[in-house]
Amino acid sequence: LSPGLGEGGDFLPPPECPVFEPSWAEFSDPLGYIAKIRPIAEKSGICKIRPPADWQPPFAVEVDNFRFTPRIQRLNELEAQTRVKLNYLDQIAKFWEIQGSSLKIPNVERRILDLYSLSKVVMEEGGYEAICKDRRWARVAQRLAYPSGKNIGSLLRAHYERIIYPYEMYQSGANLVQCNTRPFESEEKDREYKPHSIPLRQSVQPSKFNSYGRRAKRLQQEPEPTEEDIEKNPELKKLQIYGAGPKMLGLGLVAKDKTLRKKDKDGPECPPTVVVKEEPVGPEAKVEPASPRAYLEGKEELRHSPEPCTKMTMRLRRSHSNSQFVDSYICRICSRGDEDDKLLLCDGCDDNYHIFCLLPPLPEIPKGIWRCPKCVMAECKRPPEAFGFEQATREYTLQSFGEMADSFKADYFNMPVHMVPTELVEKEFWRLVNSIEEDVTVEYGADIHSKEFGSGFPISDGKRKLSPEEEEYAGSGWNLNVMPVLKQSVLCHINADISGMKVPWLYVGMVFSAFCWHIEDHWSYSINYLHWGEPKTWYGVPSFAAEHLEEVMKKLTPELFESQPDLLHQLVTLMNPNTLMAHGVPVVRTNQCAGEFVITFPRAYHSGFNQGYNFAEAVNFCTADWLPAGRQCIEHYRRLRRYCVFSHEELICKMAACPEKLDLNLAAAVHKEMFVLVQEERKLRKALLEKVGRTSVEPCKNLGGLRGGQ
DSSP, X not given: OOTTOOGGGOOOOOOBOOEEOOOHHHHTSHHHHHHHHHHHHTTTSEEEEOOOTTXXXXXXXXXXXXXXXXXEEEHHHHBHHHHHHHHHHHHHHHHHHTTTOOOOOOEETTEEOXXXXXXXXXXXXXXXXXXXXXXXXXXXHHHTTOOTTSOHHHHHHHHIXXXXXXXXXXXXXXXXXXXXXXXXXXXXXXXXXXXXXOOSOOOOOOSTTXXXXXXXXXXXXXXXXXXXXXXXXXXXXXXXXXXXXXXXXXXXXXXXXXXXXXXXXXXXXXXXXXXXXXXXXSTTSOEEOOOHHHHHHHXXXXXXXXXXXXXXXXXXXXXXXXXXXXXXXXXXXXOOOOSGGGEEXXXXXXXEEETTTSSSOXXXXXXXXXXXXXXHHHHHTSOOOOOOOOBOSOOEEHHHHHHHHHHHHHHHHTSOGGGSOHHHHHHHHHHXXXXXXXXXXXXXXXXXXXXXXXXXXXXXXXXSOXXXXXXHHHTOTTSTTTGXXXXXXXXXXXXXXOHHHHSOEEEEEOTXXXXXXXXXXXXXEEEEEEEEESOEEEEEEOGGGHHHHHHHHHHHOHHHHHHOTTGGGTTOOBOOHHHHHHTTOOOEEEEEOTTOEEEEOTTXXXXXXXXXXXXXXXXXXXXXXXXXXXXXXXXXXXXXXXXXXXOHHHHHXXXXXXXXXXXXXXXXXXXXXXXXXXXXXXXXXXXXXXXXXXXXXXHHHTOOSOOOOO
16 A cells, blocks of 8 residues: 555545635735734644635636647556656666667566566665575565465566666676686576567557657567568668678678668668787677778678678788787677677677676577667666657637536546535546556646636726726725735735736636645735636645655655756656655645635645646745745755745845835834844855955955845
8 A cells, every 4th residue: 555545445535624714804905914813823834715606707808719728647647656667667668678679577466567566676685696695585575455365475586686676787787797608508598488479558548649759659669571572672681691690680690670771773781890900800809899890891801701700700811911800799798709699789889798708698689679788778877858748739718628528527527516525526637647567648728817708806907997896896905916916915016027927817627637636936925716607626835844755755755856856846756745744744625616716825835636627726925924945945046056936135125125115014023034134144155255365454444235045
């Protein structure tokens, strides 16, 4: 079971967040009311506000003109631990693919084998050799939650040896060790190891958008040419003459191989890879790359040679009076060129290896493309691409997106959309997000800028005449276009274009479309209003647990944070609330229904998903009580070397310079912040003077202005 999951791995919903129902009197002062509920609400990180029943703003979006291109979300790539597993599967699939095999993940006890967890448990138990020596494979099976008494341990050992062990050897570099040993005496050992032909990750795709996905499409193996193909094609036929039989694929001389040497009119070129300068032939012979001249001479001789070029192994050309050389293929490991029918040519770098010199050895020449240990290592060590969402290719109207979303949900649950219980959708969402075998893809119209597409609330911008009802809502403090610029709000004092924070964003959701764990820029507040549609499910973590959440995510998925240290700033990572709760992180939840607000407090992590087709709008805002948090945030950003959206110091100075524009509460908070700011600046300038010495006093006096947000 995943940590914190209930019996059968079911999701256990966290406790509910606080819900507030203001009276009309309380509702008339939005920021005052939020300040009033803050002592209770901020302990949960998020809260829900139900406006008075007859507060119902008209939906102002021009439905016919609203067109957008959504993002694509593959659910199991959102969850951090599942993404680590999928990245591992991609790496191991790539490892086998570039050696000419494909990966099919076996089923054990009617469930797909979690190769990542098997690899991790084996490593934690002391490694493959130690487990074999102590006969502890049954314990490995037990740790992977398989039932005892079915001899599953030995089955896991077989799968590990066949699929994972060769990959782990590549990762450790053990197979790159140079050795001069003879072929394995025991053929039994070779026979045990069979390269598999296994297709990549099995997946379940939803109907209409199953072509989407970030993960690489694996190479399809070329079909092998038949005798008839070879007879019909003179080029293939010519190659058959020079080739050393159908098993010599690795040498690049078989018709089936698409990476053939360039051909000229007289036949194929077999460029030599080494020059042997001295008479003795053997492991002591000095080997170095062929010069272009030697290559040309070798090519000339090849044209007239009656023998297949592969038989010219390690034969010195004594007829040449200049430096003696050989057009040869020699094994990189044993430095010999005998048994050339067992010599493999790498399709990546043209190095050669005996199949019996490889670790682990291959029983026969593999079909398809083959890469040597060096090339495989280079390919597998390549850092993963940064994870993010791709855009869909289809543009939608609200109507066409709604038709797609409702059809998908009805088909998925096999019942009318409004009949599906929210608890069922929630359980299914976390099951899909945690699954390595089911690839469900959805689309989300996220972060649509209201400036460009029009807000869901009425706006008095003079573009069209508003009705009296629209006028009322256009001026309401709960209108998300108004709230950021209320008198008690701080962001209205910033002149710079921070429309990303001051102007609302729109969100068109479908079932399972998700927003990942994040906190707002500058640790500001956010407010979200659901205009219409099915509920939005939220999870929240209070600010005092923000660092704990980050630590837990980094501890459980270090691989992701190594390649993307600022992963949580990218808004692309989920972690199951049950997992966080099992590690001591307090989490709350809520279902936000149409007509309700959700507020997130400074530095409160939040995430969630949509229950179905809906339309939401959100914006940031900052109040007097946010100012200390905003200052802590830029100190935090400075340590992380992260850019700011605006200069916090400039904001404080601007407000301090125009106190008549501030209400009393905000003026008192600004005075306090300005004092802290000046003290900090004095301390830094004093330290700078001491550091540079008295000789530089004059330039230091001219250190204009305050530090920017960096």
